[in-house]
Amino acid sequence: xxxxxxxxxxxxxxxxxxxxxxxxxxxxxxxxxxxxxxxxxxxxxxxxxxxxxxxxxxxxxxxxxxxxxxxxxxxxxxxxxxxxxxxxxxxxxxxxxxxxxxxxxxxxxxxxxxxxxxxxxxxxxxxxxxxxxxxxxxxxxxxxxxxxxxxxxxxxxxxxxxxxxxxxxxxxxxxxxxxxxxxxxxxxxxxxxxxxxxxxxxxxxxxxxxxxxxxxxxxxxxxxxxxxxxxxxxxxxxxxxxxxxxxxxxxxxxxxxxxxxxxxxxxxxxxxxxxxxxxxxxxxxxxxxxxxxxxxxxxxxxxxxxxxxxxxxxxxxxxxxxxxxxxxxxxxxxxxxxx
Amino acid sequence: xxxxxxxxxxxxxxxxxxxxxxxxxxxxxxxxxxxxxxxxxxxxxxxxxxxxxxxxxxxxxxxxxxxxxxxxxxxxxxxxxxxxxxxxxxxxxxxxxxxxxxxxxxxxxxxxxxxxxxxxxxxxxxxxxxxxxxxxxxxxxxxxxxxxxxxxxxxxxxxxxxxxxxxxxxxxxxxxxxxxxxxxxxxxxxxxxxxxxxxxxxxxxxxxxxxxxxxxxxxxxxxxxxxxxxxxxxxxxxxxxxxxxxxxxxxxxxxxxxxxxxxxxxxxxxxxxxxxxxxxxxxxxxxxxxxxxxxxxxxxxxxxxxxxxxxxxxxxxxxxxxxxxxxxxxxxxxxxxxxxxxxxxxxxxxxxxxxxxxxxxxxxxxxxxxxxxxxxxxxxxxxxxxxxxxxxxxxxxxxxxxxxxxxxxxxxxxxxxxxxxxxxxxxxxxxxxxxxxxxxxxxxxxxxxxxxxxxxxxxxxxxxxxxxxxxxxxxxxxx
Numbered sequence: 001x002x003x004x005x006x007x008x009x010x011x012x013x014x015x016x017x018x019x020x021x022x023x024x025x026x027x028x029x030x031x032x033x034x035x036x037x038x039x040x041x042x043x044x045x046x047x048x049x050x051x052x053x054x055x056x057x058x059x060x061x062x063x064x065x066x067x068x069x070x071x072x073x074x075x076x077x078x079x080x081x082x083x084x085x086x087x088x089x090x091x092x093x094x095x096x097x098x099x100x101x102x103x104x105x106x107x108x109x110x111x112x113x114x115x116x117x118x119x120x121x122x123x124x125x126x127x128x129x130x131x132x133x134x135x136x137x138x139x140x141x142x143x144x145x146x147x148x149x150x151x152x153x154x155x156x157x158x159x160x161x162x163x164x165x166x167x168x169x170x171x172x173x174x175x176x177x178x179x180x181x182x183x184x185x186x187x188x189x190x191x192x193x194x195x196x197x198x199x200x201x202x203x204x205x206x207x208x209x210x211x212x213x214x215x216x217x218x219x220x221x222x223x224x225x226x227x228x229x230x231x232x233x234x235x236x237x238x239x240x241x242x243x244x245x246x247x248x249x250x251x252x253x254x255x256x257x258x259x260x261x262x263x264x265x266x267x268x269x270x271x272x273x274x275x276x277x278x279x280x281x282x283x284x285x286x287x288x289x290x291x292x293x294x295x296x297x298x299x300x301x302x303x304x305x306x307x308x309x310x311x312x313x314x315x316x317x318x319x320x321x322x323x324x325x326x327x328x329x330x331x332x333x334x335x336x337x338x339x
Numbered sequence: 340x341x342x343x344x345x346x347x348x349x350x351x352x353x354x355x356x357x358x359x360x361x362x363x364x365x366x367x368x369x370x371x372x373x374x375x376x377x378x379x380x381x382x383x384x385x386x387x388x389x390x391x392x393x394x395x396x397x398x399x400x401x402x403x404x405x406x407x408x409x410x411x412x413x414x415x416x417x418x419x420x421x422x423x424x425x426x427x428x429x430x431x432x433x434x435x436x437x438x439x440x441x442x443x444x445x446x447x448x449x450x451x452x453x454x455x456x457x458x459x460x461x462x463x464x465x466x467x468x469x470x471x472x473x474x475x476x477x478x479x480x481x482x483x484x485x486x487x488x489x490x491x492x493x494x495x496x497x498x499x500x501x502x503x504x505x506x507x508x509x510x511x512x513x514x515x516x517x518x519x520x521x522x523x524x525x526x527x528x529x530x531x532x533x534x535x536x537x538x539x540x541x542x543x544x545x546x547x548x549x550x551x552x553x554x555x556x557x558x559x560x561x562x563x564x565x566x567x568x569x570x571x572x573x574x575x576x577x578x579x580x581x582x583x584x585x586x587x588x589x590x591x592x593x594x595x596x597x598x599x600x601x602x603x604x605x606x607x608x609x610x611x612x613x614x615x616x617x618x619x620x621x622x623x624x625x626x627x628x629x630x631x632x633x634x635x636x637x638x639x640x641x642x643x644x645x646x647x648x649x650x651x652x653x654x655x656x657x658x659x660x661x662x663x664x665x666x667x668x669x670x671x672x673x674x675x676x677x678x679x680x681x682x683x684x685x686x687x688x689x690x691x692x693x694x695x696x697x698x699x700x701x702x703x704x705x706x707x708x709x710x711x712x713x714x715x716x717x718x719x720x721x722x723x724x725x726x727x728x729x730x731x732x733x734x735x736x737x738x739x740x741x742x743x744x745x746x747x748x749x750x751x752x753x754x755x756x757x758x759x760x761x762x763x764x765x766x767x768x769x770x771x772x773x774x775x776x777x778x779x780x781x782x783x784x785x786x787x788x789x790x791x792x793x794x795x796x797x798x799x800x801x802x803x804x805x806x807x808x809x810x811x812x813x814x815x816x817x818x
Contacts, residue, residue: 040726041726069769070767071767072767072774074730074760074774076715076723077715077729079720080720081517084646085768086768088507088510088646089768100628100629100726103722111645168618
């Protein structure tokens with residue numbers, strides 16, 4: 001009996017303690033802009049867009065008067081609840097990551113007109129307190145398609161071939177692939193070559209094994225450069241290229257740093273700088289210039305998309321110069337990226 | 340004791356003596372009053388949950404009053420002892436799991452172990468305790484709200500500010516109950532299977548099927564009044580999932596295929612089919628991989644305004660638990676299921692149709708699992724999108740074990756899991772502790788309850804024989 005009494009006293013003490021909880025989140029100071037990020041079900045450690053977005057928010061946390069926190073969603077039914085969590089704690093800006101959160105974000109933006117919202121990869125929502133954040137990745141993948149074609153000719157002048165290993169066939173992925181293909185076609189038109197463009201959509205973002213199998217069969221068919229394009233599945237394609245002594249091109253971030261095993265075969269990576277984009281949106285909020293009702297478009301011009309630097313693979317100076325020229329032409333809108 | 344029972348019986352007898360129409364009318368009247376005042380009942384329930392220590396004290400007070408007429412303190416002591424004995428193992432398991440989870444929170448923090456590594460052990464441990472306090476306070480508030488905030492909100496409301504502050508203050512309890520709804524349904528599904536000797540691992544797939552079917556009905560019939568549309572969507576979801584589940588029952592009955600294998604495989608089939616359906620024929624806007632929004636006539640109504648998301652799904656879940664208990668323990672079907680679950684050979688010898696019972700049990704189990712998806716689809720998301728699967732169907736196996744395959748136990752275990760899950764988001768946003776810690780705590784609770792000897796050993800509790808040998812789990816593999 002005494003034991004139970006002790007335990008119940010402990011429990012009651014715990015409850016009394018909870019009365020005086022923290023008013024401010026851990027590490028936040030009064031007057032900071034509070035920015036919350038709600039991830040999709042991929043989680044924060046996806047080595048892709050959730051992680052990259054959080055890096056941008058952490059930079060904002062360090063450099064601006066901003067305090068950033070995140071909640072990882074475990075299911076579709078959690079999205080609204082997690083957004084509510086931040087909104088009820090009077091956050092100033094809530095960033096929701098990915099098109100899966102589109103509906104929940106739209107509803108909550110209406111529910112909380114005083115809170116600002118930013119949503120990644122969605123440009124179709126309109127609300128005065130909501131900013132879409134989208135990317136013209138085709139502007140970067142077109143020149144990279146050209147570069148890949150050039151490198152394929154370098155490797156195998158007789159039968160050059162560029163191949164992609166894609167994740168799910170959804171618009172954000174197709175945008176890369178279509179522009180890659182247009183870049184290869186542009187190379188052929190300029191040089192009179194016949195670089196082939198092939199590839200597979202695996203239908204999954206989290207299947208490195210499938211990506212590797214597909215990468216191997218593309219290499220069997222003569223692929224010289226593999227474009228990884230679809231989370232962990234794309235990374236599997238790059239692993240196949242490494243094993244078979246072919247070249248690869250990464251995606252989303254500079255994968256030279258995120259794929260230590262495959263880094264020496266990476267020519268470059270097509271970067272979709274989510275970190276820069278969210279940083280810019282947070283900065284605009286701090287400067288009272290929040291693009292509510294509008295869309296932030298990451299492009300070559302504002303550094304939202306781009307090429308990662310060349311690392312271990314030597315790109316011929318002539319080809320590199322041509323790519324530079326194409327980048328300038330695309331930025332000026334003189335070349336059609338096919339998207 | 341006997342006097343009390345006599346009183347209760349005479350009350351029951353008096354009601355039983357009423358004519359049928361009178362009993363039905365008074366039942367309908369009671370339900371009607373409950374529905375009409377449901378908003379206030381729910382608000383009271385949520386406040387009571389948030390202020391549970393006060394409720395416990397009130398309960399004790401009532402007990403003291405009651406004990407006066409039947410033997411005073413000794414009677415009360417016995418009564419409390421019996422209740423505490425029942426609750427001891429689950430409650431102490433939760434406590435032990437929270438302690439271990441707390442150690443993880445303290446010592447997985449980089450700053451803490453760096454400080455300790457630099458030799459400042461006392462400072463490091465102090466920081467660890469500070470982290471722990473912050474984390475568990477946030478977890479508690481996310482799950483049950485802050486009692487002080489609730490009390491001050493009540494005073495604000497009395498002062499004429501309306502119920503808006505109260506709504507904000509009881510968001511925690513409301514979230515906990517909302518999160519527990521799919522757990523209750525899915526846990527009941529697995530528990531019912533266990534009782535019939537079936538290990539239904541397919542709840543996850545059945546949830547998806549039910550969700551999808553309910554949403555399809557939900558957006559398909561514009562113009563239907565709510566009182567037809569909503570039940571239709573609910574029943575469609577339950578039926579579709581039930582039929583999906585009964586496939587495994589039919590396979591077992593006809594061919595002897597083990598339901599563990601077939602339900603796992605049916606899971607994959609339903610995952611891949613729903614991916615195709617969501618990104619293909621039923622996709623609403625190109626590139627979003629989700630269906631249309633259901634019509635408002637098929638919404639499971641909410642009791643109160645945002646941010647309290649509590650919807651009728653919780654009431655349906657509690658009713659389903661009552662119905663499952665009644666079916667299992669008060670009907671012939673239930674008796675047959677339990678007999679088949681204990682020993683199919685004896686059941687066959689006794690003249691029961693074992694094959695029929697397998698199919699029926701899988702049908703009902705699937706339908707219950709489907710209702711988990713239905714409540715999410717009609718109550719929360721109002722559509723179905725890629726990534727809907729949250730592992731409720733797999734957690735449900737643990738919940739059925741935790742609740743000892745007993746509907747009341749499943750409801751209790753589900754509310755515990757729902758509360759932990761609701762608190763996890765607050766813990767992550769306020770204290771930066773990953774939600775995974777909550778998964779670890781949940782897993783530890785299950786380990787401790789599955790192996791009560793550990794808890795009895797730690798706390799030196801006496802073994803209590805009444806508990807062992809009651810539960811019938813699925814029989815051995817390949818039997």
